[in-house]
Amino acid sequence: MSTDTTRTAILRAAERLYAERGFGDVTLRDIVAAAEVNLAAVNYHFGSKDELITELFVTRSIATNRERLNELKAVEAAGGGRAPVDDVLRALVGPTMRGCLGPDSQRSDAARFMIRASIEAIPAIRKIKTREIDHLRKFAAALRRSLPGTADVEIYWGLHFALAMAHQTVRDSERLLRLSDGACDLNDVDGAIARVVNVAALALTAPKPSAAAKAPARRER
Amino acid sequence: MSTDTTRTAILRAAERLYAERGFGDVTLRDIVAAAEVNLAAVNYHFGSKDELITELFVTRSIATNRERLNELKAVEAAGGGRAPVDDVLRALVGPTMRGCLGPDSQRSDAARFMIRASIEAIPAIRKIKTREIDHLRKFAAALRRSLPGTADVEIYWGLHFALAMAHQTVRDSERLLRLSDGACDLNDVDGAIARVVNVAALALTAPKPSAAAKAPARRER
DNA sequence: GTCTATATTGCGATAGAC
DNA sequence: GTCTATCGCAATATAGAC
Structure with a gap:
């Protein structure tokens, strides 16, 4: 459960940004910046x-x-x-x-x-x-x-x-x-x-x- | 008026494609392919x-x-x-x-x-x-x-x-x-x-x- | 699991010949 | 006005060290 913090941080940041600006305008880079995690973590945890x-x-x-x-x-x-x-x-x-x-x-x-x-x-x-x-x-x-x-x-x-x-x-x-x-x-x-x-x-x-x-x-x- | 054919073709193709698939998913390359005109024509006629x-x-x-x-x-x-x-x-x-x-x-x-x-x-x-x-x-x-x-x-x-x-x-x-x-x-x-x-x-x-x-x-x- | 560094793709836009 | 060719950039995705 403790290693889920990165995963959860990504989900929360992604949801917030997508809600605000839509899918097309939000890049993975925006998401990892908001979640304060590394870019590669997204593809590691979710694939794409x-x-x-x-x-x-x-x-x-x-x-x-x-x-x-x-x-x-x-x-x-x-x-x-x-x-x-x-x-x-x-x-x-x-x-x-x-x-x-x-x-x-x-x-x-x-x-x-x-x-x-x-x-x-x-x-x-x-x-x-x-x-x-x-x-x-x-x-x-x-x-x-x-x-x-x-x-x-x-x-x-x-x-x-x-x-x-x-x-x-x-x-x-x-x-x-x-x-x-x-x-x-x-x-x-x-x-x-x-x-x-x-x-x-x-x-x-x-x-x-x-x-x-x-x-x-x-x-x- | 006769030289407007390219311009008009772009407008029509763009409208159709945008209507079908939205702005984010349609590229200028899609539009010029549908309109059968050159890529550079879009920027020439419309700027961006x-x-x-x-x-x-x-x-x-x-x-x-x-x-x-x-x-x-x-x-x-x-x-x-x-x-x-x-x-x-x-x-x-x-x-x-x-x-x-x-x-x-x-x-x-x-x-x-x-x-x-x-x-x-x-x-x-x-x-x-x-x-x-x-x-x-x-x-x-x-x-x-x-x-x-x-x-x-x-x-x-x-x-x-x-x-x-x-x-x-x-x-x-x-x-x-x-x-x-x-x-x-x-x-x-x-x-x-x-x-x-x-x-x-x-x-x-x-x-x-x-x-x-x-x-x-x-x-x- | 997490990082750095990079591979790869596709975009909008433009330069310059015709 | 229209073309070819290409620039510059930002995107997703991945390879490989740690």
Whole structure:
């Protein structure tokens, strides 16, 4: 365990730098400088830059998914196997949003790293994304229990929109902040989560407009 | 005009490749190979890789904003200066979504390029983003006319969520497609736009939960 | 396990002939 | 304007001493 200090220092430094600046802009030299270890140590411990990124991603992905499922399990147990829609959605978007917007810096690095990973297309990561689909199916199933009678398509769109709003909120909070001149308070993490959950729940429960209204005559340009 | 063929070929090839693979993974050598021009031509016509990207971004940014504003102007004129919320939102998200999901490949390259540009942090682009804020203020103003009495903060969050959903839908349509086993039809562009517009409109018009409901007691982990 | 030193590759950019 | 050839640099990765 004592010789893991170098390895751990590399992982922590890499996660922080990748979260801040993305994969393309961070070199192994940047990482070893931040971790105060030798350049060769990275290849010794991880084999290559891509394998380092993959290890980070897999570790964090498992942790995030577990956190989400724990919350889901808790709210479903509290409701006798059927949780309110809001609680299911909060279990989905809460961990990431609290991680990115909250004060804990190491959680923040981890969450922001995951956002980067979901955006920048590292080949190894694309493969792992299949697991994310399976993970989301568990939330689809929970929503089916919460909303019996709702079409599956609506549930998928609801999950999609919930993740879209959560993701964008943590990824580009600056635009919202500047647009609103600071009036939209992103330090209020629970408030932001509640907004995302509320809108996603509306998407899932509000009556749908008729099909005719979905494709209005397109205006000329 | 005839000597612009090289320049134009570079721009088109660069836009397509950047749209497909992102800025970091596409080299000037990739671009000149696709455009079937000489390597030195890029630096002759544009000065540097960053200036090439900037030129593409500025051009497309202006075009997208003009398209959005034209649609906004049309729907506001049709309503005597006050357009329905749905129409304002459709003017905002329609151009990008039609561009990315629609069949026209050149429009698709352009729209997907813009998505890339909004994600990957090229310094020159970050500067231009200030203009995007000003652009969004026009839509905030239109929504204020559509929804008198709605708090500004709600309008900003509504715009934020509308863009988030539109953006994610075109950026990661694959996840939704796989999650739904193809049941969520993204070839129905107008249907997808209607869904985004509908949910964003709900976010803007539905009554808000009380403040107490926004910060429920956090469950232990 | 950790270091120094280096091999190797590929990048953006440029000089200079045509 | 377009080409060939090449510079200078920074990247990942590795070999081999300790």
